Amino acid sequence: MSAIKLHYDVDGTDFTRAGEASASVKKTLRQLGVRPDVIRKVAIALYEGEINMVIHADGGFIDVDIDSEKVSLALCDHGKGIENIELAMQEGYSTAPDEVRSLGFGAGMGLSNMKKNSDEMRIESTVGVGTNVYMTIRL
Amino acid sequence: MTPIELSEKLGFRIVCEGDGRERDLHGIYCCDLLSVVMGRAKTDDLWITVMANINTIAVAVLSDVSCVLLSEGVQLDAQGLQKAKAQGVCVLSTELPTFEASSKAAALFLS
Numbered sequence: 247m248s249a250i251k252l253h254y255d256v257d258g259t260d261f262t263r264a265g266e267a268s269a270s271v272k273k274t275l276r277q278l279g280v281r282p283d284v285i286r287k288v289a290i291a292l293y294e295g296e297i298n299m300v301i302h303a304d305g306g307f308i309d310v311d312i313d314s315e316k317v318s319l320a321l322c323d324h325g326k327g328i329e330n331i332e333l334a335m336q337e338g339y340s341t342a343p344d345e346v347r348s349l350g351f352g353a354g355m356g357l358s359n360m361k362k363n364s365d366e367m368r369i370e371s372t373v374g375v376g377t378n379v380y381m382t383i384r385l
Numbered sequence: 386m387t388p389i390e391l392s393e394k395l396g397f398r399i400v401c402e403g404d405g406r407e408r409d410l411h412g413i414y415c416c417d418l419l420s421v422v423m424g425r426a427k428t429d430d431l432w433i434t435v436m437a438n439i440n441t442i443a444v445a446v447l448s449d450v451s452c453v454l455l456s457e458g459v460q461l462d463a464q465g466l467q468k469a470k471a472q473g474v475c476v477l478s479t480e481l482p483t484f485e486a487s488s489k490a491a492a493l494f495l496s
Contacts, residue, residue: 261440262439262440262464264440264443265440265443265447268443268447269443269446272447282428282449286428286447286448286449289447290423290424290447290448293423293443293444293447294420294423297420349419349436349438349440350417350418350419350436350438350440350441350444351418351419351420351440353418353419353420353421354420355418355420355421355423355424356420358424359420359423359424362424
């Protein structure tokens with residue numbers, strides 16, 4: 247399989263559109279005949295990332311690279327950044343506002359779900375500058 | 386058992402049929418926090434929740450549950466219904482509280 251590159255802009259104002267990148271990547275992987283359990287991991291990791299970008303960062307962009315061995319995801323935003331990554335990674339820790347919680351998010355599971363569903367995950371974040379999350383899922 | 390068969394046996398309302406005649410039910414998962422559902426719900430589960438918006442449908446698709454059952458008489462909003470139709474997600478509803486709905490469903494297809 248030659249490498250496939252996909253790019254998505256995430257609209258930070260529209261909660262209802264979060265998940266479009268995830269749905270599109272899921273469709274592409276299905277067309278490529280990728281195993282359903284791998285597709286599920288990619289879709290969940292990416293959707294959680296999209297939701298985070300809408301809740302915390304006013305959107306951003308996502309680059310997806312698919313080759314014969316892995317799916318690489320890069321999620322980049324210019325939001326407020328994460329002060330304490332270790333704390334943010336803990337299940338149940340959340341800084342999401344109440345309106346987000348009323349929609350069913352903000353349980354403090356996002357980053358841990360992303361880590362759980364990816365084989366490698368790296369976060370670079372600078373307060374006031376933004377956050378980049380890199381994830382790799384092996385095929 | 387398919388979600389539509391379940392709805393017929395227990396009197397659940399069909400909000401959106403989706404692929405509810407083709408899917409099979411193999412388990413039950415009850416939770417309203419979407420990230421928890423994404424992490425824990427299994428393929429082919431009956432997912433019971435009071436969260437009834439467009440994100441519910443997105444999570445149902447991602448976690449590949451067979452069906453969403455809205456309990457406590459909650460109504461799916463218009464955007465959610467549109468998305469359920471577009472994505473072929475089976476959505477049922479009931480006035481029963483989550484525990485009662487899950488108990489009845491469990492007695493029917495998990496025993």
